[in-house]
Amino acid sequence: MAEEKLKPTEAELDILAILWEQGPCSVRYVNDKLNMTRRVGYTTTLKQLQIMHEKGMVSRTSDGRTHIYSAERGREETQRQLLDRLLDAAFGGSASKLVMQVLGSHRSSPGELEEIKELIKKLEEGKP
Amino acid sequence: MAEEKLKPTEAELDILAILWEQGPCSVRYVNDKLNMTRRVGYTTTLKQLQIMHEKGMVSRTSDGRTHIYSAERGREETQRQLLDRLLDAAFGGSASKLVMQVLGSHRSSPGELEEIKELIKKLEEGKP
């Protein structure tokens, strides 16, 4: 049984992003969505999904002859894995540096900033 | 002139991390440092550095017959590039989601949290 914790490749990550956002969907849908950004053949997407299925990254059910794919591992688990890697390699493990960088270069809504402040407050209370 | 904005590979990122942290250093040093984490041959590291030099990712000077390598592109530029990619692909472009995640799963010092709060305050004042 292959239940390793594989890191998705670039192309796989693009596909996962679609599955996460849209929920279970067909190869056709994924491919159309991909083609909104970059040109890629149908069979390419198909094969990609098949390989991801072999790896256990996605599951699938059949609707007639059409396969419907779903992301197997949760989004957050993958998020954490990729983020941890980036944090270590590029930010020397400093979470605050990373936060400063992303907050500084991407606009967040007042509501989002409020949420973050809430979290910080909780963190500060948690270990005085 | 090759001045593209290349994304470093995994192995390259490991090397860059060392160059960023340590500043200019020899192949030997980089290799030793790498071997503290994973086993890798000297010539492998050498070749890696040579390729990175061809790509323009690192520069080098000579100290006798030894080459001293330095990271060419700033750490922050590379940070932003990798972070942007991750933000888009894994977090659907939501900076706050990313921040919440990293802040929630990695301990930050009170001083760091204070810094972040400062930044948020500035952001809130900047666009009322």
Place this chain on the structure above:
DNA sequence: TTGCTTCTACGACGTTTGTCGTATATATTT
């Protein structure tokens, strides 16, 4: 000077990644 260590250079090679083409089965349309 002869040998041992330490460089750089470079070619080779197994894998992984990403991309398709082709074959074939099953629907759909005319």
Place this chain on the structure above:
DNA sequence: AAATATATACGACAAACGTCGTAGAAGCAA
């Protein structure tokens, strides 16, 4: 029914990645 469209399966392949081995120059040690 015949033609067209759409699915999956699968093999092939070029390019990128990561890893070494070997060669040869340069410095150090016996």
